[in-house]
Amino acid sequence: MPELPEVETTLRGISAHVLNTPITRITIRNPKLRWPVPDELASLLQQQITKITRRAKYLLLSTDKGTIIIHLGMSGSLRIVDSGTTYDKHDHVEFCFANGNALRLKDPRRFGAVLWTNESIDEHPLLSHLGPEPLSDEFNSELLFALSRNKTVAIKQFIMNSKIVVGIGNIYANEALFASGINPKRAVGKISKKRYEQLCIEIKRILEKAISQGGTTLKDFVGGTGKPGYFKQELLVYGRKGLPCMQCKSPLKEIRQGNRSTVYCTHCQT
């Protein structure tokens, strides 16, 4: 589920419900996530979450005694429920708060993670080698152009590489390349500055649009039944293999790159 817009939407949806209220209980129902959920989380009892930020797709919940790092993996979601609400089969970790709210991580595939660190967050091994945020000014065509000279890697894998830029998952890589008219297989060293300018514009535009739409379903993060918003109706290539291109009507092609599906238009993307 979670691409960057959903992680950002999650951050916005949960913040008000868990900030500045003491953590009264931490329940680890299943510690077997991507990495074992550390027992040291217990040191956060009675601490308050003072701020929540996001770096790439990691959510960072700050307290005076360290930071909780949460990643949603492929199938994870965070939800606010009343403390005491019946658990779902896949609710693995729960933080209860003095205000009566509980923050629950549900993750059927368990590719997600809940970690804790005491140290400077930028020095954490998972975060220290990450490229810039896609919505920051630091992510721009000059950067992509400079990093791509004399390289042969395919553009799709390049923009999905978190050392180059973070937060661009499979859906938005496909969509941004279609919007930019760039063939996903094109070698990065053979892409002009001009085309990188367009690509950066489209990446930012699409991510921002998705975030703004996610924002319309914030209420769904509270309570038991809602699902995070999705934007299937906005997607022009992802999941549309064989269907007509929205621009030229020729059937979209699917290939695999780095074990991920790529859908594109052989006419419009060159």
Add this chain to the structure above:
DNA sequence: AAAGACACCTGTCCGC
């Protein structure tokens, strides 16, 4: 050094 394969896990969908 860089590219590719693989690992982690459950749920869902498709074809027979």
Add this chain to the structure above:
DNA sequence: TGCGGACAGGTGTCTT
């Protein structure tokens, strides 16, 4: 309707 197999929004790590 049932069943096996492919595949899924991520990403760190191991192998070429």
